[in-house]
Amino acid sequence: MIHLDNVSKTYRSKEVLEPFTLTIREGSSVGIIGPNGAGKSTFLKLVASLDKPTSGKLSFDGKPYGKVVRRLRTEIGYVPQDIALYEELTVKEQIAFWRKLEKKKVDEDFLQKMIRMLRLDEVYSQRVDQLSGGWRRKVNLCVGLMRNPRICLLDEPTAGVDLAAKEDILAWLKQLHQEGRTLLYISHDWYELKKLSDEFLLFAERKPIFQGSQREWSEKRSTLIDRYGADQDLRRILEFS
Numbered sequence: 671m672i673h674l675d676n677v678s679k680t681y682r683s684k685e686v687l688e689p690f691t692l693t694i695r696e697g698s699s700v701g702i703i704g705p706n707g708a709g710k711s712t713f714l715k716l717v718a719s720l721d722k723p724t725s726g727k728l729s730f731d732g733k734p735y736g737k738v739v740r741r742l743r744t745e746i747g748y749v750p751q752d753i754a755l756y757e758e759l760t761v762k763e764q765i766a767f768w769r770k771l772e773k774k775k776v777d778e779d780f781l782q783k784m785i786r787m788l789r790l791d792e793v794y795s796q797r798v799d800q801l802s803g804g805w806r807r808k809v810n811l812c813v814g815l816m817r818n819p820r821i822c823l824l825d826e827p828t829a830g831v832d833l834a835a836k837e838d839i840l841a842w843l844k845q846l847h848q849e850g851r852t853l854l855y856i857s858h859d860w861y862e863l864k865k866l867s868d869e870f871l872l873f874a875e876r877k878p879i880f881q882g883s884q885r886e887w888s889e890k891r892s893t894l895i896d897r898y899g900a901d902q903d904l905r906r907i908l909e910f911s
């Protein structure tokens with residue numbers, strides 16, 4: 671379980687996230703939504719411990735983040751929105767390269783299953799710079815989740831991929847969730863959000879303004895539109911859901 675208590679984030683003098691408190695349940699699949707610039711990626715980086723909050727505290731299984739740094743590194747997997755791969759390596763070399771850098775011994779069965787599910791074996795000998803966007807995103811996902819993390823943090827894992835690649839990625843993420851892992855992922859696509867999430871987390875106006883099940887979302891949607899509908903981007907998100 672991850673708990674954020676009164677957490678805020680300011681970059682230089684700009685407050686990007688106002689103080690907020692929330693809990694991520696163990697084993698939940700949380701779809702994070704919100705207009706551009708609402709603070710979703712910043713939130714995910716704080717949870718990934720890639721960035722520190724300006725105020726407030728984060729805890730993991732009841733212990734402050736500062737006391738469980740090693741566990742955070744092994745049990746949390748973070749897949750960034752920007753693809754950071756070595757372009758001149760083949761997919762096979764890429765996987766081998768990142769595998770060597772992992773501190774924890776990589777579970778071979780898990781890795782092979784992920785490669786199969788994402789169909790990466792089909793492009794094993796191709797260089798990354800020759801791959802389409804969808805394949806590159808799959809390789810990025812594979813590298814980010816290689817350590818078989820208990821908690822998977824994904825910043826727009828299907829951005830810019832075609833429908834077939836999207837289905838492969840969603841099927842893999844669904845399986846990870848069904849096996850008990852916690853998923854937190856940012857998406858702008860209601861199709862995948864509804865398919866994969868048991869909870870939605872909506873960010874707007876520099877803070878989370880809704881967290882709840884799909885049923886609670888349906889019940890509160892019109893109240894949210896009444897309250898926040900003046901923000902056109904947010905209104906569209908709510909209306910299209």
Ligand SMILES: Nc1ncnc2c1ncn2[C@@H]1O[C@H](COP(=O)(O)OP(=O)(O)OP(=O)(O)O)[C@@H](O)[C@H]1O
Pocket residue numbers: 681682686704705706707708709710711712713873
């Ligand atoms: N390292 C940084 N330094 C300064 N400002 C930053 C930094 N990272 C993010 N910001 C600012 O914080 C705000 C929130 O950014 P963030 O990327 O978290 O939003 P987002 O909801 O993920 O947006 P998007 O949907 O466009 O990815 C933006 O105004 C952004 O410019």
